[in-house]
Amino acid sequence: MERIPASGTLKMFELAKKLEAKGRKIYHFEVGEPDFPTPANVVEAGIKALKEGHTKYVSSRGAPPLLDAIADYYNQQGIKIDSQENVIVTPGAKLALFSGIMATIDSGDEVLCLSPAWPTYRVMIRMVGAKPVDVPMSPDFQLDEEALKSAMTRTVTALIINSPSNPTGGALTKEHLKTIYDLACDHDFVVFSDEIYESLVYDGFRQASMLDVDPDMKRSLIINGFSKSYAMTGWRLGYAVGNSQTIGNMIRIQQNTTSCAADFSQMAAVEALRGDQTSIEKMRLAYQKRRDVITQLFCDMDGVSCMSPKGAFYVFPDFSEYNLSSTTLAELLLKKVGVVGTPGVAFGKAYDSYLRFSYSASMSDIQEGITKLREYLPSLK
Ligand SMILES: Cc1ncc(COP(=O)(O)O)c(C=O)c1O
Structure with missing residues (x-):
């Protein structure tokens, strides 16, 4: 077990929590957990x-x-x-x-x-x-x-x-x-x-x-x-x-x-x-709307490519034009704009120019957080 690396997602989550404890507004896109309550x-x-x-x-x-x-x-x-x-x-x-x-x-x-x-x-x-x-x-x-x-x-x-x-x-x-x-x-x-x-x-x-x-x-x-x-x-x-x-x-x-x-x-x-599937269907439709918004925000960014997902609640944009490792990029985004994603390298060595963002986050956090990221990104070129 000592040879098993620590979870990339949890590492970012803990760094983010430390900043949050100091009063920083943090936009969480690292954790793959629905933000909806369990249906009543x-x-x-x-x-x-x-x-x-x-x-x-x-x-x-x-x-x-x-x-x-x-x-x-x-x-x-x-x-x-x-x-x-x-x-x-x-x-x-x-x-x-x-x-x-x-x-x-x-x-x-x-x-x-x-x-x-x-x-x-x-x-x-x-x-x-x-x-x-x-x-x-x-x-x-x-x-x-x-x-x-x-x-x-x-x-x-x-x-x-x-x-x-x-x-x-x-x-x-x-x-x-x-x-x-x-x-x-x-x-x-x-x-x-x-x-x-x-x-x-x-x-x-x-x-x-x-x-x-x-x-x-x-x-x-x-x-x-x-x-x-x-x-x-x-x-x-x-x-x-x-x-x-x-x-x-x-x-x-x-x-x-x-x-x-x-x-x-x-x-x-x-x-x-x-039982009744209404609230489950509502969640699915909410994710679909968020997917449309977050994908569009990434697609509009200079030097970023992002595929529109068919399912789940993740996007996996590629930042290769910025020539940074995914860990460095994730840490910079957290420190500078309070946006937390998971470094792509956690999903395979070949994906070190990618970050994973979970859109199981509120629409307002998606709009605000990803817009902040977009405004900051050009300074990294
Ligand atoms: C691909 C995949 N499989 C399985 C799981 C685990 O789900 P569970 O909460 O049922 O253990 C997750 C949770 O992140 C997942 O992303």
């Missing part, structure tokens, strides 16, 4: 569950009403899964991913990450003694099939994908997923598909699931959760969907580690999935 109907369901005594251990697989709600969520999309075979509920999607990796990867294995990639993937891979290998995406953050093919070695046992992506907001199409599935069959590897942002998508785009191209879950483990789409970060609730053998192994890990996810959180999540 979901909170009410959690309170009701507490009062009804959902305060004890439950099955390590998950509470049956939530397992059924998750299975129905997929079945309604035409993806057949069995709630008692193919699902495990975990305390956060992070733990679903970690126990999936523990259950599947041996030390010495190589695990590919489409990069830029969420730093946690590399850390988890290293925690089980395996080797993370970055596979760069194309310059417009699409799948680079040739790069993926050329990364295949006999020791590759898995690939981690994340669509829509943290940090780019880019999305893989169903055709990309099919290409990945075919490669997984040809080269005998597993695909961990982190789909936590699948319902935070914009302009009518529908994010395909790895389950659309691998309905029998032969090669895929789906990671999903409630933190992002339902603004439920603190309830700590995620899940995985996969074949019964992998899920069975993950259940054994859970039995011997965290035992289960909190029962009352699971009851609240049943309401999140089955």
